Amino acid sequence: MVLISSPTVALAQAPANNDGLRPVLASDARLEKVASGFRFTEGPVYERKTNSVLFSDQPTSTINRYDCATGKVSLYRGADVVPNGNIFDSMNRFIGCEHKTRRISRTDADGRIVTLAYLYQGKRLNSPNDVVIKSDGTMYFTDPPYGLPRLTEGKEQPANGVYRIEKNGDVTLLTTDHAMPNGLAFSPDEKTLYVA
Template sequence: MKAKMNLLLLINSFSLMVSPLFAQDSSIIAEGAELQLVVDGYDFTEGPSADKNGDVFFTDQPNDQILKYDVETNSVSVFMEGAGRANGLYFDNENTLIACADEEFQLVRITSDKDIKVLVEDFEGKDLNGPNDLWIDEKGGIYFTDPYYQRPYWDRSSPDLESQNVYYLAPGAKSLIPVADDLVQPNGIIGTPDGKTLYVADIGDKKTYSYSISEDGSLSNKTLFVEMGSDGMTLDNKGNLYLTGDGVTVFNQKGEQIKHIPVDANWTANVTFGGKNEQTLFITAMDALYSLDMNVEGVRWK
């Protein structure tokens, strides 16, 4: 993860400005709300995803942990250790956790009892680069990005695959379908709740694209959305897209920037909505998890 962080910092040399959120246009942010530190002290937080209850699960990949923020008790505990170096997380339609576990280049399902089932671990007999982030459509099909970031816990020093792709795993399928193979280094990914549009960040080329999703899960109509890459991303119920890196930058459906949420950290990795009624934005940045009360809501469990 440190190798990934250093690369991202090299690609995006941002100067961070910490200013009160109320000094900006706060139409999407709850009145008077300020960024709150939920918990810190980790090595590198990533992959936040909320379950149906609004509890937020996130990862500390260097320490091979999945953490859980409990919305009722406002507390954080270790959900699981030894999670295959999980990075990106997402709950499927049955409220079961799916993880990009790049220790063995796998996509896995993790039950509430912490049983792990490997969903996929290769493409045409070759090891994946390292599944990074994912989104699950209304049918249960899984889209995920597979960039290559050299990890210190790997024996290998180069990828088996020639390209860094976005893949689709159809419901019940065991084989992957590459749906985008012309990106430099895909990373953040999220789809609209109607299942018609997929956003993919090509962090290696500092761009984010939108795609039309076909009935069979394939992608078409690749369109440049913004000239900005992203580590992780999410959507709100107004269709605004949240990108990460230098804090959180929010764009409307036209690709116009409408908000920048500064975070006092060298790198902001990922973001999701959670809490009661999905009205809280949760942000993973460096060693910490932050929260921010919002006027808009998430779209995962509506």
């Protein structure tokens, strides 16, 4: 596996008719505000089963659901966890990164919340930020200190890392080469993991 990171983040606009966007974006696509009133949103993830987008609002420590059919927003889960990156696994279970609890959690169909990772080598994670799942079921997540007071208070991991959660639950540190690892994405063939 190849890890590719970007030392800087650049925001750019690309026209909808850009050749690279044609496979995923209609040529007449337009940007539209669908909801407001949030303080700092993160981790949008589409849930096919309900035709909705779930997203975190960190300062309010909530995960909200935007219904794509009705345009209504409702509370999916409220808990004092400071949620961040989110994804659904192959069984449509909600997987979330939680800054305050310093863990990766799974919400089962019955509403039960299960901790998937919160320790590495007996020490608490910093503040899991983003998560992706490979087609074989392994999960990858970033663990920068963004959720820690002053980025250092209570820090137990000596470095900010990119980790893998094996299907058996084992947590493996892949790299500490990224000062502040953030977003993650796989290449279509899953041979490359991009780290922002």
